[in-house]
Amino acid sequence: MSARVTGYARITDPGGMREHDTFTCAHCQRIIHVRTRADPASCGGLCKLCMGLVCPGCNARGKCDPWEKKMERAESRERFLRAAGLTE
Amino acid sequence: MGVYTAELNRTGSTPDIGSIEAPASSMRRVALMKAEFGIDATPADATLVWQMIRLSAAATGTAVTPNPVNPADAAAVTLAKDVITAGGTEGVLLESVPLNQRATYTWVGYGDGELIIPATANAGIKLKNAASSTLGATATVTFRE
Numbered sequence: 367m368s369a370r371v372t373g374y375a376r377i378t379d380p381g382g383m384r385e386h387d388t389f390t391c392a393h394c395q396r397i398i399h400v401r402t403r404a405d406p407a408s409c410g411g412l413c414k415l416c417m418g419l420v421c422p423g424c425n426a427r428g429k430c431d432p433w434e435k436k437m438e439r440a441e442s443r444e445r446f447l448r449a450a451g452l453t454e
Numbered sequence: 455m456g457v458y459t460a461e462l463n464r465t466g467s468t469p470d471i472g473s474i475e476a477p478a479s480s481m482r483r484v485a486l487m488k489a490e491f492g493i494d495a496t497p498a499d500a501t502l503v504w505q506m507i508r509l510s511a512a513a514t515g516t517a518v519t520p521n522p523v524n525p526a527d528a529a530a531v532t533l534a535k536d537v538i539t540a541g542g543t544e545g546v547l548l549e550s551v552p553l554n555q556r557a558t559y560t561w562v563g564y565g566d567g568e569l570i571i572p573a574t575a576n577a578g579i580k581l582k583n584a585a586s587s588t589l590g591a592t593a594t595v596t597f598r599e
Binding site: 373374376377378379380388389392394395397418440441443444 | 481483508549551553554557558562563566567568570572573574575577
């Protein structure tokens with residue numbers, strides 16, 4: 367899991383500083399904290415289609431819909447609506 | 455492609471600290487690389503919940519001018535807002551961390567970990583302290599566009 371982390375979270379309080387690796391769900395972009403020696407299953411899973419790490423919710427959903435594809439759909443819809451004069 | 459920072463402050467009437475949003479024109483994708491949350495009020499023990507939430511309709515607030523990290527970069531096209539008076543339409547909850555008021559929280563994303571705002575009107579990411587709409591809070595965001 368640690369080879370695929372794409373971020374970190376740092377909490378600083380009067381008791382000191384703690385850091386966790388994080389990854390961003392490849393499907394919904396939710397930030398998942400990876401705690402030391404955590405059961406990998408509790409962090410989510412690996413989508414075997416897009417090979418991205420996904421959050422527990424997207425893992426349970428069991429279908430591959432990467433964030434990049436979602437953005438492309440939203441942007442092409444926006445371009446179509448603009449071309450049709452249906453947005454400001 | 456420039457990197458920009460903006461400091462957002464919660465002094466409005468909502469729990470929202472601020473937002474960064476895609477502009478209505480000259481649209482481009484925006485990548486949120488870093489967010490830092492803290493309370494700038496008198497230290498005390500209270501539970502706060504720092505959140506980052508996707509927006510599908512823009513928030514209403516005061517415009518903040520993002521500063522380019524490289525002074526040679528042009529002004530940011532991305533909109534930054536604080537003193538939020540209407541929170542917009544919230545979508546997916548991207549991050550939610552409950553912490554003591556005395557703690558500060560920093561998140562950094564790199565590579566595929568950055569939070570991407572699509573190039574569509576009114577899309578954005580809002581930062582809020584879900585536990586309090588009265589406590590002064592500040593968040594500093596770093597993004598590239």
